[in-house]
Amino acid sequence: MKELDSRAEAFVREAASAEAEFVLSRTQRDEIRRRFDARRSGGAPRPRGPMRAVASVGAALAFGFPAWAAAAVGLAVGVGTVFVVVTREHSTRPRDAAAIPFAEPPRPVDHDAWTATPYLSPTPAAPAPDSSTVASTVVEPSPSPTPPARHVVPAPAASSGGSQMPAAASAESPSPGSGLGAEAALLESAERSLRDHDDARALALLDEHARRFPDGIFLVEAEAARAIATCETGDGERGSKLAADFARRWPNAPVLARVLAACGIPRTDR
Amino acid sequence: MTKAASTTVPATLAPAPQGFVEARPFTFDDVYERHIDFVWRVLRRLGVPTRSLADAAQDVLLVVHRRLNSFDGRAPLRSWLAGICVRVARQEYRTRRRRQPEMLDRAGWIDVDSLPDDASLASTQAERRERIELLYELMSALDAPKREVFVLAELEQMTGPEIAEILGAPLNTVYSRLREARIRFERELANREARKVP
Numbered sequence: 001m002k003e004l005d006s007r008a009e010a011f012v013r014e015a016a017s018a019e020a021e022f023v024l025s026r027t028q029r030d031e032i033r034r035r036f037d038a039r040r041s042g043g044a045p046r047p048r049g050p051m052r053a054v055a056s057v058g059a060a061l062a063f064g065f066p067a068w069a070a071a072a073v074g075l076a077v078g079v080g081t082v083f084v085v086v087t088r089e090h091s092t093r094p095r096d097a098a099a100i101p102f103a104e105p106p107r108p109v110d111h112d113a114w115t116a117t118p119y120l121s122p123t124p125a126a127p128a129p130d131s132s133t134v135a136s137t138v139v140e141p142s143p144s145p146t147p148p149a150r151h152v153v154p155a156p157a158a159s160s161g162g163s164q165m166p167a168a169a170s171a172e173s174p175s176p177g178s179g180l181g182a183e184a185a186l187l188e189s190a191e192r193s194l195r196d197h198d199d200a201r202a203l204a205l206l207d208e209h210a211r212r213f214p215d216g217i218f219l220v221e222a223e224a225a226r227a228i229a230t231c232e233t234g235d236g237e238r239g240s241k242l243a244a245d246f247a248r249r250w251p252n253a254p255v256l257a258r259v260l261a262a263c264g265i266p267r268t269d270r
Numbered sequence: 271m272t273k274a275a276s277t278t279v280p281a282t283l284a285p286a287p288q289g290f291v292e293a294r295p296f297t298f299d300d301v302y303e304r305h306i307d308f309v310w311r312v313l314r315r316l317g318v319p320t321r322s323l324a325d326a327a328q329d330v331l332l333v334v335h336r337r338l339n340s341f342d343g344r345a346p347l348r349s350w351l352a353g354i355c356v357r358v359a360r361q362e363y364r365t366r367r368r369r370q371p372e373m374l375d376r377a378g379w380i381d382v383d384s385l386p387d388d389a390s391l392a393s394t395q396a397e398r399r400e401r402i403e404l405l406y407e408l409m410s411a412l413d414a415p416k417r418e419v420f421v422l423a424e425l426e427q428m429t430g431p432e433i434a435e436i437l438g439a440p441l442n443t444v445y446s447r448l449r450e451a452r453i454r455f456e457r458e459l460a461n462r463e464a465r466k467v468p
Binding site for chain 2: 001002003004005007008011012014015016018019020023024029032033035036039040180181184188215217220221249250251252253254256
């Protein structure tokens with residue numbers, strides 16, 4: 001197996017190590033979680049109090065991050081964190097990502113009018129999770145070259161986004177309304193039908209999944225369920241073909257063993 | 271196989287039985303607290319643009335929340351999360367390609383030209399920053415399948431079999447992509463260094 005040559009390997013190791021130092025601040029982590037909880041509960045994340053200017057870390061990270069951050073991960077580098085505050089009318093120089101000035105009122109995004117102003121912002125490491133709240137069995141060795149000294153991801157500017165951020169964000173990237181939740185619900189319904197041995201309904205739901213989400217996130221799971229459901233209907237010929245197709249397409253999928261077992265196909269070496 | 275012959279539901283497809291969630295060694299909260307930085311980092315390394323990272327992370331969290339019960343623990347949790355990140359990053363890429371094809375140059379997902387000059391940086395800081403910028407620029411020369419295996423192998427230090435399981439792909443395919451990615455990466459790096467020589 002070809003490895004990277006020593007020069008490239010050293011380069012990647014150093015660059016990746018430096019890049020991995022940038023992690024989310026506690027404020028950013030909390031805001032991402034708050035946004036997720038709001039999405040899960042069915043409500044749109046709503047700006048709160050002093051967070052109005054950014055609306056959410058998600059939106060802020062989506063737009064508050066400067067253009068150059070789209071390149072190298074929104075990172076600034078070095079002992080001091082270099083970050084570019086993209087502002088339209090003013091810039092900020094937060095020294096701590098947890099102290100992002102969020103008090104500015106929302107402003108419409110105007111990419112053309114943005115200017116980039118770099119600043120140095122040494123930022124403290126994000127606090128480690130409270131170990132008392134996390135089961136020790138969760139701990140896994142990190143395979144990444146993250147060094148002990150950590151920096152937080154540079155804070156987003158507070159002035160470039162505003163109330164229109166979420167809408168703008170959804171125009172450029174997968175959004176809460178992109179259908180992922182609907183796709184997950186559809187797959188879960190199919191799996192529920194499979195569990196209840198209502199294979200016909202399971203297959204109907206999986207057909208719907210294939211129509212609505214041909215490149216869906218859960219494509220592997222859906223195709224596995226289709227093969228299993230087909231085999232369970234007693235259509236062994238078609239089921240075996242689906243299972244064989246699945247094995248060819250995803251020979252290392254963890255669910256393959258279940259597919260083969262359900263269809264009575266002995267597993268061979270991959 | 272008849273329906274009667276198969277009375278059990280594959281664990282990886284079925285919702286967890288009653289009480290199973292409580293017995294698991296971790297919860298969604300645990301996963302979030304311990305791995306949100308990993309998720310964020312893998313997404314950005316896979317090439318999700320900064321402006322889309324927050325939305326992509328939300329999608330990963332949604333999948334984790336909905337599917338954590340189906341995680342059987344046979345693979346490391348990080349592998350499972352990386353697999354979700356790969357799928358979400360692919361979705362994000364497809365969406366961007368459909369909506370903003372002009373934003374895609376080569377396989378580049380990164381706009382390195384927008385990086386500002388910053389003369390105020392100390393030399394070491396500047397060097398480190400240049401290194402990171404260059405890493406992302408070089409990775410942008412890799413198409414999505416090669417970038418995936420390159421990131422997982424070279425940056426996240428995962429093994430070939432782990433990556434094969436994450437992608438569901440044949441091991442030989444993983445090695446083939448990784449080999450091509452390394453060659454391309456080395457060539458791009460050499461070209462960059464050659465251009466720097468006066």
